[in-house]
Amino acid sequence: MKTLLAVGCSFTNKNYVSDEHPEMDCSWPKWPEIVGKKLGYEVVNLGTNGAANDNIMRSAQDYMAEHKVDMVCALWTEPFRLNIHDAYHANWYAYLRRDARSITGSKRYGVKTFHLNRYKPLVDHIELAKRLCLTDDHTRVASEELRHIHTLDVIGKSHNVPVYHMHGCSLWKNHMYQTASVVLGGITQKEQNQKFKMWLRAFVRSPYFSILDKQTNIWGWPFYEELGGEEPLGNRDYRISEIDSHPSAKGQQILADKYLELIEQNETN
Amino acid sequence: MKIVSAKTTAGITDLPTVPDGRSLLAVGCSYTNEHFRSSINPEIDCSFLKWPTILGSQLGFDNVVNLGRSGNSNDAIFKQTQDYIIDNNNKVDMICVLWTTVARLNLHDIDNVNWNATYNSKLRSSTWPGSLAKQNPKDPFTVKTMRIFNLEKFTAIVENNWIKLAHEHLRNIFMLNQFSRYNNIPIYHMQGVPAYVPYLSTLPGPSGPGDTYPDWMKWYNYKRKEYLKALMCSKYFNILEEQTNIWGWPFERELAGTDMNSEFTEEHIISEKDKHPNAKGHQLIASKFMEIINENTISSRL
Numbered sequence: 102m103k104t105l106l107a108v109g110c111s112f113t114n115k116n117y118v119s120d121e122h123p124e125m126d127c128s129w130p131k132w133p134e135i136v137g138k139k140l141g142y143e144v145v146n147l148g149t150n151g152a153a154n155d156n157i158m159r160s161a162q163d164y165m166a167e168h169k170v171d172m173v174c175a176l177w178t179e180p181f182r183l184n185i186h187d188a189y190h191a192n193w194y195a196y197l198r199r200d201a202r203s204i205t206g207s208k209r210y211g212v213k214t215f216h217l218n219r220y221k222p223l224v225d226h227i228e229l230a231k232r233l234c235l236t237d238d239h240t241r242v243a244s245e246e247l248r249h250i251h252t253l254d255v256i257g258k259s260h261n262v263p264v265y266h267m268h269g270c271s272l273w274k275n276h277m278y279q280t281a282s283v284v285l286g287g288i289t290q291k292e293q294n295q296k297f298k299m300w301l302r303a304f305v306r307s308p309y310f311s312i313l314d315k316q317t318n319i320w321g322w323p324f325y326e327e328l329g330g331e332e333p334l335g336n337r338d339y340r341i342s343e344i345d346s347h348p349s350a351k352g353q354q355i356l357a358d359k360y361l362e363l364i365e366q367n368e369t370n
Numbered sequence: 371m372k373i374v375s376a377k378t379t380a381g382i383t384d385l386p387t388v389p390d391g392r393s394l395l396a397v398g399c400s401y402t403n404e405h406f407r408s409s410i411n412p413e414i415d416c417s418f419l420k421w422p423t424i425l426g427s428q429l430g431f432d433n434v435v436n437l438g439r440s441g442n443s444n445d446a447i448f449k450q451t452q453d454y455i456i457d458n459n460n461k462v463d464m465i466c467v468l469w470t471t472v473a474r475l476n477l478h479d480i481d482n483v484n485w486n487a488t489y490n491s492k493l494r495s496s497t498w499p500g501s502l503a504k505q506n507p508k509d510p511f512t513v514k515t516m517r518i519f520n521l522e523k524f525t526a527i528v529e530n531n532w533i534k535l536a537h538e539h540l541r542n543i544f545m546l547n548q549f550s551r552y553n554n555i556p557i558y559h560m561q562g563v564p565a566y567v568p569y570l571s572t573l574p575g576p577s578g579p580g581d582t583y584p585d586w587m588k589w590y591n592y593k594r595k596e597y598l599k600a601l602m603c604s605k606y607f608n609i610l611e612e613q614t615n616i617w618g619w620p621f622e623r624e625l626a627g628t629d630m631n632s633e634f635t636e637e638h639i640i641s642e643k644d645k646h647p648n649a650k651g652h653q654l655i656a657s658k659f660m661e662i663i664n665e666n667t668i669s670s671r672l
Binding site: 162163167185222223228233238244245251255 | 449452453456457475477478479480481517518519520523524527528530531532534535537538541544545548549551552605606609
């Protein structure tokens with residue numbers, strides 16, 4: 102039987118449990134299992150809560166160094182997570198949002214509490230946000246995600262295995278600067294817009310962009326609506342609730358449908 | 371021969387254009403940095419030829435692109451190389467990598483955290499007895515890093531997972547190797563700074579910091595054995611073991627390997643306090659790269 106390797110964060114985790122709704126039964130089929138069933142593949146699901154994109158790429162590499170797989174599907178996550186030596190996933194932005202919520206009282210800064218309950222902050226999110234959002238350093242993160250996608254493509258090609266990509270969790274958007282402004286102060290709306298434009302420019306100018314732009318194995322490319330891209334879970338109905346944005350059963354089905362669409366298109370070509 | 375190099379703070383996008391011709395790409399940390407200056411002995415002129423320039427000249431390359439940066443992490447070495455190749459498709463003819471210590475972390479491509487140095491610096495400033503206790507870390511890099519990390523927590527996390535560093539290191543070598551093969555570029559590896567540094571054993575153990583632990587040597591030997599075991603258990607060990615393009619493999623003396631630092635004698639280093647390679651040290655590094663390149667070239671002809 103052929104094997105599908107699925108990598109991603111909590112959006113992919115087969116055993117996801119909602120911290121916000123612990124009473125909820127979340128044992129509905131996740132996208133890897135739906136895709137695997139449809140294709141008749143055995144599924145290896147390495148989705149892990151809080152995984153950074155670096156972890157996602159490296160988890161595939163580690164698995165493929167020892168095991169034969171026939172297809173890889175990656176659901177990429179938020180670019181503002183740090184892989185600390187494979188030992189810890191630092192979601193520093195979640196802490197920044199928590200601070201913004203306590204300052205404003207607004208639910209728009211609602212956080213995924215599972216990142217916050219388990220560990221105390223490791224990265225000083227305020228210092229890092231200052232470095233990233235008050236200077237031009239944020240543009241360096243733009244290329245990071247694209248590099249991860251390309252690297253996984255190279256891994257796939259080196260093993261002669263097709264790889265399919267989609268972006269699941271939140272992208273780096275205007276809200277980064279908005280949140281940073283609430284916590285750090287001093288970033289006007291105009292500056293926030295300018296910074297996001299600068300980010301998008303860096304994204305497009307990344308040497309990896311032009312390579313990925315020619316590929317057909319990425320659903321929703323180049324992800325950003327502003328650039329003509331698409332995110333798969335735009336509809337609120339596809340999420341668990343207003344306070345838990347993880348995909349619901351319907352959302353998981355949508356993700357699976359998009360992957361199947363992408364796989365079919367590529368196999369037909 | 372044209373030498374194009376990255377200044378300490380410059381990203382690779384700031385590099386001048388490389389002229390046409392055959393190019394050698396050299397990557398690494400301060401052992402590779404074309405602009406290295408000794409912070410311990412600022413009076414010493416360090417403008418001697420670095421190993422990439424010596425090697426490039428010996429091999430007859432038209433250009434040498436030197437991406438060596440002080441404080442570079444292995445992750446950044448891997449990613450910088452990848453970025454350069456992608457940005458300069460078909461313009462690189464050989465890659466030589468001088469890998470560094472495993473105890474550095476790439477922070478979103480904006481910084482490399484040398485967490486051992488940082489931790490030790492903090493330890494000296496806060497808990498060590500005598501005159502050292504009154505000193506604050508003065509190194510601006512350390513001060514900047516300390517602001518971003520909660521060092522106690524960071525150290526606690528790494529301390530409980532530190533043997534993962536061995537696997538991470540080998541994976542970086544494997545992945546860069548895979549990437550260069552994919553791009554059809556020959557690549558050669560060597561370990562400059564020891565991958566495992568004795569500082570790892572000074573991390574707080576079950577009975578407190580290694581330095582003040584009563585059986586310091588016992589503690590050190592235990593930690594080192596753990597690291598070596600982890601290295602050999604990594605799934606990448608056996609893969610790299612079969613390769614011929616790694617000088618000094620598997621880098622650790624107990625496993626019959628070596629690193630450049632261990633090859634240096636007094637005449638190869640800047641001073642007793644600054645163990646960075648001097649002019650002779652750089653010649654030695656270049657000669658070891660030459661050795662492995664020759665071996666591989668001869669065996670490919672046979």
